[in-house]
Amino acid sequence: MRAQRKRRLWMAGAIVLGVGSATALVMMALRENLEHFYSPTDIAEGRAPSARTLRLGGIVLEESLTRAPESLEVAFVVTDRFHELPVRFTGILPDLFREGQSVVATGKLEGQGLFVAEQVLAKHDENYMPAEVADAIERAKVKQSADAATSARPAPTGAVL
């Protein structure tokens, strides 16, 4: 039975090696390539890193979309109704991109208060709000009412809408 024991050893070795290296690779890959999701409030409070690719979600502020006359560059504002963040994007916006509808943009923060998007996503279903966006707006709302209870700070303009 020596041959068989040897074969089993080989198989066990191969499996351990395979699983081990796969796990190591996966952990490495995940650590480098996760895109964290942030809302305009998160970014306004300085919680987002400036050098990394991240995802920004919120609602496209009404009447904030402007286009450059001779190129595909567009600018719009993403809001969670408490904080606002200007976004710049060069390219073609998705079919369901609308002012007043939710949007998720992937890109980087440039300096303070400008988000340069590489990709803009809107959902297939016109009435659907991505869970992240709905959640971020909810959190901002809760936080806002807590703040309002402790101090008489005037609400930012976005909250009026």
Added chain:
Amino acid sequence: MIAELGQIALILALLLALVQATFPLVGSLRGRADWMALARPSAFAQTACIVLAFALLATAFLFQDFSLAYVAQHSNLRLPPHYRISAVWGAHEGSLLLWVLVLGIWTSALAFASRRLPQPFMARVLSVLGIISVGFIAFTLFTSNPFLRHLPPLMDGNDLNPLLQDFGLIVHPPMLYMGYVGFAVPFAFAVAALIEGRVDSEWVRWSRPWTLIAWSFLTIGIALGSWWAYYELGWGGWWFWDPVENASFMPWLIGTALVHSQAVTDKRGSFRAWTLLLAIFAFSLSLLGTFLVRSGVLTSVHAFASDPTRGLYILIFLAMVSGGALTLYAIRAPRLSGDSESPFGVVSRESLLLANNLLLAAACALVLIGTLFPLLADAFGWGKFSVGPAYFGPYFFGLMVPLVFLLPFGPLARWQQADAAGMWRSLRWSALAAVALGALAWMVFRDAIGWRGALGVTGGVWLALGVVAAWRVRAGSPREVVASSPSGARRLNPGYVGMLIAHTGMAMFVAGVLLTEASSVEKDVRLAPGESLMVRGLEFRFVTMDHQEGPNYAADRGQFEVWSGDRRVAVMQPEKRLYSNGTQVMTEAAIDAGFTRDLYVALGEPLQRAEGASGAQAWAVRIYHKPFMRWVWLGAVLMMLGGATAATDARYRRARVASTRAQARAVSAEAESPA
């Protein structure tokens, strides 16, 4: 009337599935032949009820019965008839009905085709399928009933999501489900074998053609989904590593591993426990996929009509089915493997197939972790993450490199102990040719294709020549085959030919993916009628813009002409449609498909007129030149054909004819196994 009949048919189907799930199984454990004999009739009757329910729902759609809430939500008077049929599975309730219909079709086909298999074994197989049917019919009936009334009836319905009003979406879901659900068959065989405590591997031979057919359907289903996304989503991508795509890709990866490990178990009796485990995992991943897509826990470009409250039911069902099967495995598997397995050397066909299985399983684990991590992170409050192509792409590529390198050796290797030097002698010229052609492609087209494209050429040529080598080893030299020597013809059985076809598909797929990804030119530009753009030596002229009325939409249609010098290559008419529900805009891309390149034109949005411009309305336009795009799907089609060819191998049918012997053995195993 229709709704009530459909409801009754579903309830009857549930009761019959309960009979199918219990009596034959209990009968097989108690040795009651009369109870076991209920398996086939109850399976046929259950399927007939589901077919009836499905036909009734389709009728309701066809004749626009808006008193059904489901019909009213997903159809309207202007919807063309063929889309009314596909609207049946356009949303949650109907697609679940399709799920149980497909399961019924598989169950009945199996009940019909395997009458000669031992009765206790088949009783158990059909009972296991019955248990799955019970779970899904109950789910449909109690949480997602498509026959619910909407009273008073509406005069007109909502509309089907325009993205789904498309040929690709008529055929994609049924094909995908045939694959997904088809893995229930090897799963049921595996569970039945575990219940019985079968020590032989004969059941693997019986389940092989079923696994191959399911795998073929899944292959073509995924390819159709990718093709649909490419032309319908309007941005020219064919694979996004999107969670819903991953949900169908994971069972495919494990299914591919299963198809290969079944070969080892069937021919050599080795890998028995591993084959069982893969059969369990392939179907568990199908269930997981159903859960991910249907529960709404994922945000995805493909997720339609999902509902979080229903997710829990599928999750519990998944835990019961997979957990039960794995527990059974843990109890029984140690007895299944062991001394009767034949040993094999480090260089052998077994070890190469083991490498294939490990690489595919690792790839599946990679996809699984990337797909589930955002869900886990959210559940444990680590924050909101998304995992995109930057994670999947490079690491999946890394796992596929050794797979592609080793693949041509597999068919050449002998079982147990292969001759490494001999294999190298058969393949050294292929290796040289692959490297030389890759290098040549890199030198000539370096700017266009880069190192990835060159690698695609090398990989594709290496795999293709590997197929030639595998063919020659069976068939002798090509001349003998042309003379159709009887020995050559015999040795080239459908199983082997299917393998050659599928591996050719893999060669096309590898070359296609790398070439198209490396060398596509994608331009997003501002263009007005009268203007043109040069892309790779082709002049795309935006001629004019006109208006077009469809049955249930109005469209702006662009006229583009593509010129190569003074020769007109193509006329392309991309559209921007506004559907009659009034809010949804759809991009219809124009595609000029070719064997070596696709031309792709899609309209973005109309832009403001520039100051002092000619007055023509400018549009944002996507103009893409995608070399070898078709090879990706042609490769998948070949894989599907290969799987289907292999499934016809007479060896599997012979196994069934010789079943009286097996039956005797099964009965004796029966007596030994503790009930």
